[in-house]
Amino acid sequence: MLFKRKIDLLLVLVIVLVAVFLFTGISSNWDYILPRRAVKMVAIIVTGAAIAFSTVIFQTITTNRILTPSILGLDSMYLLVQTGVVFWLGSGSIAMMNSHVNYLVSVGAMIVFSFLLFKWLFRRGENVYLLLLVGLILGTFFSSMSSFMQILIDPNEFLIVQDRMFASFNNVNTELLWVSIIIMGVAFLIYFPNHKYMDVISLGKDHAVNLGVPYEKIVQRLLVIVAILIAVATALVGPVTFLGLLVVNLAHEFIKTFRHNYLIVVSILFSVIALAGSQLIVERVFTFSTTISVLINFVGGIYFIYLLLKENKAW
Amino acid sequence: MVNVMNVWKHYGTKPVVDDVSISIPKGKITTFIGPNGAGKSTLLSMISRLITKDDGEVRIENQEIGHWKTEELSKKISILKQSNHIHLRLTVRELISFGRFPYSRGRLTEEDEDKIEQALEFVALQDMQDKYLDQLSGGQRQRAYIAMVIAQDTEYVLLDEPLNNLDMNHSVQVMKTLSRLVRELGKTVVLVVHDINFASCYSDYIVAMKEGRIVEEGSTEKMIEPEVLNSIYDMDIDIHTINNQKICVYFQ
Amino acid sequence: MIFMKTRYTLLALTLLSFLSLFVGVSELSVPDLFRLTPEQKEILVISRLPRLTSILIAGASISICGLIMQQLTRNKFVSPTTAGTFDSARLGVLISLLVFTSASPLVKIGVAFIFALLGTFLFMQILERIQFKDTIFIPLVGLMFGNIISSISTFFALKYDLVQNMSSWLHGDFSMIMEGRFEMLYLSIPLLALAFFYANQFTLAGMGEDFAKNLGLNYTQVVNIGLAIVAMITASVVLTVGMIPFLGLIVPNIVTYYYGDHLKKSLVQTAIFGAGFVLICDIIGRVIIFPYEISISLTMGVIGSGIFIYLLMRRRRSYAI
Numbered sequence: 017m018l019f020k021r022k023i024d025l026l027l028v029l030v031i032v033l034v035a036v037f038l039f040t041g042i043s044s045n046w047d048y049i050l051p052r053r054a055v056k057m058v059a060i061i062v063t064g065a066a067i068a069f070s071t072v073i074f075q076t077i078t079t080n081r082i083l084t085p086s087i088l089g090l091d092s093m094y095l096l097v098q099t100g101v102v103f104w105l106g107s108g109s110i111a112m113m114n115s116h117v118n119y120l121v122s123v124g125a126m127i128v129f130s131f132l133l134f135k136w137l138f139r140r141g142e143n144v145y146l147l148l149l150v151g152l153i154l155g156t157f158f159s160s161m162s163s164f165m166q167i168l169i170d171p172n173e174f175l176i177v178q179d180r181m182f183a184s185f186n187n188v189n190t191e192l193l194w195v196s197i198i199i200m201g202v203a204f205l206i207y208f209p210n211h212k213y214m215d216v217i218s219l220g221k222d223h224a225v226n227l228g229v230p231y232e233k234i235v236q237r238l239l240v241i242v243a244i245l246i247a248v249a250t251a252l253v254g255p256v257t258f259l260g261l262l263v264v265n266l267a268h269e270f271i272k273t274f275r276h277n278y279l280i281v282v283s284i285l286f287s288v289i290a291l292a293g294s295q296l297i298v299e300r301v302f303t304f305s306t307t308i309s310v311l312i313n314f315v316g317g318i319y320f321i322y323l324l325l326k327e328n329k330a331w
Numbered sequence: 332m333v334n335v336m337n338v339w340k341h342y343g344t345k346p347v348v349d350d351v352s353i354s355i356p357k358g359k360i361t362t363f364i365g366p367n368g369a370g371k372s373t374l375l376s377m378i379s380r381l382i383t384k385d386d387g388e389v390r391i392e393n394q395e396i397g398h399w400k401t402e403e404l405s406k407k408i409s410i411l412k413q414s415n416h417i418h419l420r421l422t423v424r425e426l427i428s429f430g431r432f433p434y435s436r437g438r439l440t441e442e443d444e445d446k447i448e449q450a451l452e453f454v455a456l457q458d459m460q461d462k463y464l465d466q467l468s469g470g471q472r473q474r475a476y477i478a479m480v481i482a483q484d485t486e487y488v489l490l491d492e493p494l495n496n497l498d499m500n501h502s503v504q505v506m507k508t509l510s511r512l513v514r515e516l517g518k519t520v521v522l523v524v525h526d527i528n529f530a531s532c533y534s535d536y537i538v539a540m541k542e543g544r545i546v547e548e549g550s551t552e553k554m555i556e557p558e559v560l561n562s563i564y565d566m567d568i569d570i571h572t573i574n575n576q577k578i579c580v581y582f583q
Numbered sequence: 584m585i586f587m588k589t590r591y592t593l594l595a596l597t598l599l600s601f602l603s604l605f606v607g608v609s610e611l612s613v614p615d616l617f618r619l620t621p622e623q624k625e626i627l628v629i630s631r632l633p634r635l636t637s638i639l640i641a642g643a644s645i646s647i648c649g650l651i652m653q654q655l656t657r658n659k660f661v662s663p664t665t666a667g668t669f670d671s672a673r674l675g676v677l678i679s680l681l682v683f684t685s686a687s688p689l690v691k692i693g694v695a696f697i698f699a700l701l702g703t704f705l706f707m708q709i710l711e712r713i714q715f716k717d718t719i720f721i722p723l724v725g726l727m728f729g730n731i732i733s734s735i736s737t738f739f740a741l742k743y744d745l746v747q748n749m750s751s752w753l754h755g756d757f758s759m760i761m762e763g764r765f766e767m768l769y770l771s772i773p774l775l776a777l778a779f780f781y782a783n784q785f786t787l788a789g790m791g792e793d794f795a796k797n798l799g800l801n802y803t804q805v806v807n808i809g810l811a812i813v814a815m816i817t818a819s820v821v822l823t824v825g826m827i828p829f830l831g832l833i834v835p836n837i838v839t840y841y842y843g844d845h846l847k848k849s850l851v852q853t854a855i856f857g858a859g860f861v862l863i864c865d866i867i868g869r870v871i872i873f874p875y876e877i878s879i880s881l882t883m884g885v886i887g888s889g890i891f892i893y894l895l896m897r898r899r900r901s902y903a904i
Contacts, residue, residue: 079418080720087727145719146895149660152726153888156664156828160884163750164877174747182741212436216429218419222412225381227483228405228433257734274419306742314738317731324709324724 019271019278026285033292041300058197059188060291063249064259066200068287070245071260072267072280073207073238076218078144081268082323084261085242087148088133089155090126091255096158097125098180103165107176115189119251126247129154134239144235183254183309185295196252203244210234214276256291256309258316263287265323332357333378333408333487333519338387340373347373349543350387355487355521355536360513362534363523365563369540371523372413372491378521379410379489391487405433409485411476413492417464423475424460427451430482450482454508470501477508481516488512490522494529502526506533527568531555531577539563555579592855599862600639604631606869629762637765638757638865639858641824644771646857647778647850648813649831650839652703654789654846655809656710659839660722660895662831663817667725669828670732671702672814672821673749677736681743688767688822695818702732703810719895755825755880757865770819774812775854782846785809789844827861827879829887834860836894 038053074085101109101121133154137147166174213234217224225231249256263286264279271282294308302311333355340348348370355361363371376382378389380396389396391407399407409430417426427450431443439447451457454474464472473493480488490509494502510533512518524530530537530551537554539547547559554560555577560568568581604627619627649662656666663669675698679691706728710721740749778785784805787795795802820827834857835849842849861879864886868877 082724082727084727087723087730145723149719149723149895150892152723153891156726157884157888160754160828160880163754164881166747167751167754167878171747178741178746181737181746215437216432219417219429222381222410223417223429225401226379226405226410227429228402230401257730272420274421274425306738310734310738310741313731313734317734320731321705321709321728324728325705325712 019273022271023278023281023285026282026289030285030288030292033289033296037292037296055188055190055193056185056295057292059185059193059253060295061288062193062197062200063183063185063253063256064263064287064291065284066245066249067256067260068263068267068283069204069280070242070249071264072276072283073214074242074260075264076214076276077235077238077242078148079218079220081265082261082320083148084258085246086255086257086260087155088130088151088243088246089158090130090243090246090250091257092155092158092162093126093129094122094250094255095177095181096162097122099162099165099169099177102173102177103169107173115192119189119192119195122251123247126250127243130243130247131240134236134243138232138236180254182307183256184307185253185291186304188253192252196248199248200245203241203248206237207241210237211276215274218274218276254309256312258313258320259287259290262312262316262319263290265319332390332392333521334388334390334393335374335378336388336390338374338377338389339385340370340377340382341385346543348377348384351540351543351545352387353538353545353548355519357486357519358513358517359535360509360520360522360533361536361538362530363521363538363540364525364527364530365540365546368542370543371540374540375410375489375491375521375523376412379408380404381410381412402433405483405485407485408487408489409480409483410489411480411491411493413495421464422461423456423464423467423478424451426464426475427460427478427482430479430484433483446482446484450478453481453511454478468501470497470504473497473501473505474508477505481512485518487519487521490520492523492525494524494526502529509533527555527560527579527581531579551577589851589855592852592859596855596859596862599859599866600635603635603638603862603866606866630760633762633765634757634760634865635862637760637768637824638861640768640771641820641827642830642858642861643854644775644816644857645820645827645830646834646838646853646860647775648816650835650846650849650853651778651785651809651813652831653835653839654785654844655806656707656721657789657791658718658721659836660718660832661725662829662835663813664826664828664830664832665722665725665729666706667702667729667732668699668706668813668817669821669826670729670736672696672699672818673826674698674702674732674736675818676822677739677745677749680745681739692767692770692818692822695822696815699814699817699821700811703814707806707810754878755827755883756878757824758876758878760824765823767819768823771816774816777808778812779850781805781808782850786844786846825878825880828884829891830857830861830883833887833890833894837890 034057037057038050042049070085075081075083101118133147133151137150166177169177213224213229216227216229217231217234219227221231264283266286267279267282270286271278273279290312291308294311298304298306298308298311335351335353335355338348338351339346351370351374363375365371373382377384378396380389380401391399391404396404424447427447428439428443430450431439431446435443451460454477456471456474456478459467459471459475464475467475477490477493480490488509493505493509497505506529509520509522513520534551537549537551538545539554539559541563546563547554555570557568557570560570560579564581566581568579571578571580645663648668652661652663652666652668653659672695675695676691678698679694682694683690706725709724709728713721713724736749737746740746784800787798787800788802788805788809792802795805835853838849838853838856842852861883864882865879867886868879868882871877
């Protein structure tokens with residue numbers, strides 16, 4: 017009962033934020049501004065939900081609260097693709113100019129990369145931390161390649177790359193938004209039959225196997241879902257590395273439960289609140305002088321260090 | 332019936348379990364003893380499919396564990412590892428409820444609630460059921476984990492060093508609970524124990540392992556003998572019968 | 584077992600160094616050495632020799648940093664790259680540029696040093712609080728920690744329009760090394776001497792706090808000295824050369840595999856192998872797309888990540904679980 021009331025509270029907060037975001041600060045031109053804001057809001061809700069949801073799954077698999085799926089190296093892969101395209105083809109190339117092509121290339125690269133990584137490591141029967149470390153090392157490697165190219169390209173071209181380095185909801189393509197929603201919906205449908213295992217998986221591998229969870233199969237499936245969700249969200253708006261970490265931990269602090277029914281909902285609500293709130297701050301306080309992902313990474317990063325320093329048994 | 336046939340496990344080039352075959356008698360307490368690194372825990376983990384075996388077969392009710400559906404297997408056999416640390420903050424009751432997962436997939440029925448109640452009662456933790464695990468003493472926590480396995484209601488219950496880190500009093504409580512599991516509920520209990528006197532006083536059947544192989548097996552009566560123990564532990568062990576129990580003296 | 588004597592490895596390093604002097608766009612061959620034209624002499628003194636010196640110093644000192652960190656944390660996968668040290672130093676450089684607009688090199692190195700030290704201390708604090716001390720988990724935390732520090736750097740860099748600059752001056756690269764721009768690296772030499780002096784203490788500290796205290800060691804002091812050496816070396820390398828990923832991770836791992844964990848035995852070899860490894864990577868980077876160059880950061884990134892993943896896999900195979 018208590019959980020339900022807390023969820024209601026968050027829901028009210030979300031509605032208020034959405035309303036403030038949509039309806040305040042418009043003097044004229046309602047017909048023009050409102051639909052654009054609505055698209056932005058939908059993008060915020062969709063990516064916020066995808067990131068929060070995938071982080072919950074990811075932390076359950078790793079039985080760890082200080083990890084985030086972005087350490088699979090997907091963010092760095094995305095940046096490498098963006099930098100590489102500008103470096104080899106130039107900022108005027110179709111892959112940069114046409115957002116559909118760019119989206120397709122980015123999602124494709126990220127998904128192919130994560131599938132290869134999973135396949136290779138799962139065939140060897142390695143544990144999940146090794147998978148993460150290898151992902152993270154490849155991420156570092158992608159980053160060195162990107163930064164090498166970033167130095168060589170022309171400063172004007174670099175500005176184009178720099179735009180891609182930070183998530184932004186300001187130019188979300190409506191068609192791509194729909195495509196993303198459909199892909200995420202499919203990912204959720206694949207997830208749903210596995211939902212019943214989540215609480216048990218969070219006990220750790222030995223307990224889960226003992227209780228009859230087909231562990232390897234389920235975990236592989238879940239990781240694929242995580243990769244798809246993160247890839248789509250990143251290609252749609254850009255990388256927001258620490259959002260998931262921030263909101264899932266806030267959710268844990270807020271409702272202190274292991275039950276995924278609640279955990280997932282609360283994390284998603286926090287995620288939407290964080291994104292919508294930061295977007296408001298970026299637009300109305302910073303008047304676009306900083307970007308939403310920088311703001312969230314900054315706040316999320318500091319919160320993360322605080323979490324690490326706080327004595328905690330959860331990891 | 333659990334039949335282990337020619338099972339192997341290697342880490343690198345080093346065999347940890349080396350061509351082991353054994354049948355575990357039903358409705359009894361079987362204890363694995365042996366020096367450190369003998370492969371006892373590894374064998375238990377392979378029997379319960381927590382780790383894969385490199386070669387050989389483990390048959391439960393005449394079916395290879397690989398052919399069992401893992402969901403079904405979890406209603407047949409359960410294991411409690413020595414490092415069963417759970418990161419989550421759970422109450423005793425919540426932990427025990429997880430034992431019903433193989434039956435209810437997370438949606439507890441009335442029957443599940445009954446089983447949970449019985450398990451709580453069996454380990455005498457009714458008063459503690461809403462306490463968090465980290466508020467319990469070591470012995471209470473171990474009993475809570477055992478209650479989870481009891482709620483899982485499997486025919487075979489495997490425990491890897493359940494007495495680890497427990498004091499004498501708690502150790503005796505745990506062993507008595509296990510013994511009641513066999514006598515009252517008709518379960519088959521298999522465990523790894525380091526204290527040979529606990530093995531002597533509570534088990535029906537003893538299996539001795541050394542360097543990945545089974546060196547001796549047999550009834551407790553037959554196993555707790557100076558020559559047998561000497562071949563396992565490479566030391567002289569005196570055996571005295573006190574109150575009808577064979578007690579091993581090896582401290583000097 | 585391959586157990587190379589110090590004199591052989593030193594000889595190999597000398598040969599490699601000699602070779603490296605003759606790789607480059609401007610013509611310079613061995614016979615030329617005896618009849619140098621003024622131009623060739625200039626190239627040698629202004630560019631080739633400084634480059635060689637900085638490679639040797641940076642390679643040796645970063646590898647030793649890694650070795651000390653691994654010893655102190657008792658984890659084979661901790662290094663300046665995987666403990667946030669590099670990223671913290673980078674944040675320091677950025678801050679010094681923002682606060683003291685025309686910072687002298689000495690101010691920059693001072694601020695970078697303080698940040699690197701704070702960052703590494705913070706990481707050590709985190710390590711102490713982590714209960715789940717899986718060998719693989721700790722570098723994971725360290726790399727995440729580094730990512731966070733660098734996202735803080737990005738926050739400021741973006742605000743002051745320094746993003747591209749930041750990636751350029753901190754991308755490890757020896758091609759910009761010239762006379763007058765690398766001398767700060769010499770700071771590492773006394774620090775390395777200090778490291779040798781403390782080698783025994785570091786080895787003891789590596790056996791754990793209780794163990795070290797039992798043997799009468801001032802544990803906290805030794806750890807602090809170790810971390811200060813690491814932070815100072817990292818700061819000076821970041822400022823002159825830039826980041827060299829994986830170096831501090833790989834070299835100590837390979838060396839201790841053959842020479843054991845006693846620092847007295849492994850320190851010299853680590854320095855020699857570290858210098859040699861960077862030298863080889865640098866030569867590869869210089870010849871592979873001649874007359875252009877690939878930066879050390881990238882060659883090291885490719886070769887280093889490959890070797891690191893191999894080391895990880897090998898570890899899994901030999902120890903299992």
